[in-house]
Amino acid sequence: MNKKHLAAYAIVAVLFAASGAYVGMNKNNPAPPLTAVPPPGVTEPVAALYKQTLPDAKGVSTPLAQYKGKAMLVNFWAPWCGPCVQEMPELSALASGEEGKKLQVIGIGIDSPTNIAEFNDKYKITYPVLVAGMSGTELSRQFGNAQGGLPFTVLIGADGQVKKTYLGRLKFDELRKDLATL
Template identity: 40%
Template sequence: MTKTTPSDLPESAPASPNVLPQVSSPTRRRLLYAGVAGAAAVGGAGLAWWKFQPHAMEAGAEQALWGMEFEKPEGGVVALKSFSGKPLLLNFWATWCPPCVEELPMLNAFYREHAAKGWQVLGLAIDQPSAVRKFLARLPLEFPVGLAGLGGTDLGRSLGNLTGGLPFTVVLGGAGRVLHRKMGQVTPQDLQLWAPLR
């Protein structure tokens, strides 16, 4: 190992025995860029994970939920208190949201299969009433739908969906407590996990 002396340093570098000469090689630059890119990817993945995780619910959100009512697309009102006492899958969706539209037939099949076992499903449409009516004319659902509009976004935020992303699903037990929350599209595995809950 050679010792660096002040005379070995570039002219612009201060003469100090602790300063090492800068070695600039393409390999070293690539490693540095790869390290920075890797750190950015990990940071981005962490931010994405945080963004798509349900956060803490607002105090009293569960109790407030059970007092809410929403208009139905076909007329009349759907009251959340009418769902109390049995497990409820509450799905926030919109007609303009492709993953929402994709999961609706699966949620409908879940409802059809598990309604006799006490399961209930309620879709809350965060959308224009006319768009929801037109959509349901093409794809009828067996479970009830409420027209939540922008108020549904506020409700979702109170339940931990801080970004307002869709779809957002909340599973409530028969006692009225939130058991699970899911940001993003529901999978068949999610439904298998939730089905035994009461």
């Protein structure tokens, strides 16, 4: 290595060190967390959920206030979301099994009414599938889904309090343990 290369490397190293020091000293606000999950017991997003009236896959308006007083598992999903589609058979089994007697499972679709209706007809989902369109993303953000990722699932107790949120494909063993605590 000759002296010219060594000098060039030294200059580049000094520039990087100076840049790092500048950024470090001028960084005032830390980055927001990727997912700001509401603490257990938070009820404001649940109240917003109960105020919603959403059409089902056939276009029939469904007031979510009808589920007050019952434990709920609210699954935000989309037909184009692979993990969403993968967990739906297990959610259907959950809704139609023993747990479904104590728990209302609802799917809130983030897509067009046509796409959700076609999907529902094809897959014969056993729980209510509602259409929220892109406003469903905003509703999921109120529950702590800061990035709007899917699937996003919220477990709400019969007392109207958020018990737990799940980002990504559900782990049903974990979910069943959480359901046992309701």
